[in-house]
Amino acid sequence: MSENKRYGADAIVESLINHQVKYVFGIPGAKIDRLFDLLDHPKDPNSPQMIVTRHEQNAGFLASGIGRITGKPGVVITTSGPGASNLATPVVTATAEGDPMVAISGQVQRKDLFRLTHQSMANKELFSTISKYSAEVGDAENLSEVIANAFQSATQGKQGAAFVSIPQDVDDSVVDSPALAPLAEPKLGSADKASIAELVRRIKTAQLPVLLVGMRASSPEVTAAIRKLVKTAKIPVVETFQGAGIISEDLEQNYFFGRVGLFRNQPGDKLLKHADLVVTVGYDAIEYEPRNWNAEQDAVITVIDTEAPQLDKHFQPTTELIGDIAATVDQLDEELGSYEPSKGSQHYLQTLHEEIEADQKQTPPAGVGNTNHPLAVIQALQARVDNKMTVSVDVGSHYIWMARHFRSYEPRHLLFSNGMQTLGVALPWSISAALLRPNAKSVSVSGDAGFLFTGQELETAVRLGLNTVHIIWNDGYYDMVKFQEEMKYGRNAAVTFGPVDYVKYAESFGATGLRVETPDQLEDVLDQAFSTSGPIVVDIPIDYSHNPELGKTLLPDQF
Numbered sequence: 001m002s003e004n005k006r007y008g009a010d011a012i013v014e015s016l017i018n019h020q021v022k023y024v025f026g027i028p029g030a031k032i033d034r035l036f037d038l039l040d041h042p043k044d045p046n047s048p049q050m051i052v053t054r055h056e057q058n059a060g061f062l063a064s065g066i067g068r069i070t071g072k073p074g075v076v077i078t079t080s081g082p083g084a085s086n087l088a089t090p091v092v093t094a095t096a097e098g099d100p101m102v103a104i105s106g107q108v109q110r111k112d113l114f115r116l117t118h119q120s121m122a123n124k125e126l127f128s129t130i131s132k133y134s135a136e137v138g139d140a141e142n143l144s145e146v147i148a149n150a151f152q153s154a155t156q157g158k159q160g161a162a163f164v165s166i167p168q169d170v171d172d173s174v175v176d177s178p179a180l181a182p183l184a185e186p187k188l189g190s191a192d193k194a195s196i197a198e199l200v201r202r203i204k205t206a207q208l209p210v211l212l213v214g215m216r217a218s219s220p221e222v223t224a225a226i227r228k229l230v231k232t233a234k235i236p237v238v239e240t241f242q243g244a245g246i247i248s249e250d251l252e253q254n255y256f257f258g259r260v261g262l263f264r265n266q267p268g269d270k271l272l273k274h275a276d277l278v279v280t281v282g283y284d285a286i287e288y289e290p291r292n293w294n295a296e297q298d299a300v301i302t303v304i305d306t307e308a309p310q311l312d313k314h315f316q317p318t319t320e321l322i323g324d325i326a327a328t329v330d331q332l333d334e335e336l337g338s339y340e341p342s343k344g345s346q347h348y349l350q351t352l353h354e355e356i357e358a359d360q361k362q363t364p365p366a367g368v369g370n371t372n373h374p375l376a377v378i379q380a381l382q383a384r385v386d387n388k389m390t391v392s393v394d395v396g397s398h399y400i401w402m403a404r405h406f407r408s409y410e411p412r413h414l415l416f417s418n419g420m421q422t423l424g425v426a427l428p429w430s431i432s433a434a435l436l437r438p439n440a441k442s443v444s445v446s447g448d449a450g451f452l453f454t455g456q457e458l459e460t461a462v463r464l465g466l467n468t469v470h471i472i473w474n475d476g477y478y479d480m481v482k483f484q485e486e487m488k489y490g491r492n493a494a495v496t497f498g499p500v501d502y503v504k505y506a507e508s509f510g511a512t513g514l515r516v517e518t519p520d521q522l523e524d525v526l527d528q529a530f531s532t533s534g535p536i537v538v539d540i541p542i543d544y545s546h547n548p549e550l551g552k553t554l555l556p557d558q559f
Contacts, residue, residue: 367541
């Protein structure tokens, strides 16, 4: 390759460097191999680290995990055809759940775009409905411009995925234009003073206001502002699943009233119903639809966010405070000063807190035979996870139990797919967390079914020498579907599959495999898992016999 020429691939790498991208995930192919060659044999020491994965979908999850944890776009690069279409699931998940990500895929040469030729596909059109931005580059001199706009779109407003399709001859073309330097991130101001003053008036005249904090409230800046406001004004808080950890451990006793996202009649639901003012902070409707917590359409709602919300008959705010969320909350704190709910409301909050504590302190029932009750596993896991560790949770019955009972005290350290409820995200997100937070164990939890959606990335974790602990709740079914079918129809359908030896599976990748043979081994096996270096898989036979009882607390439209 001539050192005197710059190609489209060079412009892409330079753009990634300018946007301070640290990692790129993906799988190469002929239509974009020049770019992979440059990434794997970098000219510039500031080039991103190229991490090859075992499936393009998983590469997308790894990129979205970077976006979710850092708030900066993670990057995935794949080849054309199926390499691109395999990104559909992580792209739609990132867009729905507010995770910034830039996805780049190869494409056939421009002359073949409208021919029935090998891997020719309408990339831009495919991704246009599931991403915030979708473009196909027609001229190599415009590559850096398109990528700069992709990064900008991925991070503005509600964050999400941006997609760029690059024809092979564009990747291979000689370019002269320098890569665009990224613009300084625009700094929004707080909401206008009149709106803040109106919210101050509403809070001071309310008997029981509540903060409903969501995905866009989980940045370090907004979290700090919310914690400061809560200390000053003594306002109770309900978290969404993606807002987990916004309330710190020292504030939990007085101000944390649970999470909402899948259940009915939880303390958080009761508080939202009882409150005479609901202030949503960085909340997105996809996290917990307003029809679930405002079914009667009588809630008085104020919104604090970066952009105006989607309105419906269950979500009609009386006031919208649009601007930088942290700046708005800081200004609210300054203007509001000291406040506390009425005496009667404080008594009500105390009864809710007692309900939460009783739920947390219940003794787990014994599992049937050699299986383990979900609460026993959660309590054992809680005892070993500190505030520096990240816990990524897949989708399944375990997700319901974990969302309700597992506590987290730092934002973006307990990760759920709550918008799309995408199966398979836990292990890839755990790998992303291990890369970003190498000084702490990274923990992931899945069912035995969901684990095999992305289990091949164990090899990636082994190759990178990451300290991950993946816990499999093993029951032999697609159980989240199974128990709901049984509640609806009195029987189950299409939820059974054959057994897998997950210990041998882990060992075949070079990871450590452990199994809890009997409930009395649970503590010792988890101790071994958390004290062992490298990737660990723990197979825990689980007792889901109590799920029908749990199902009675689920919202009807979840079935």
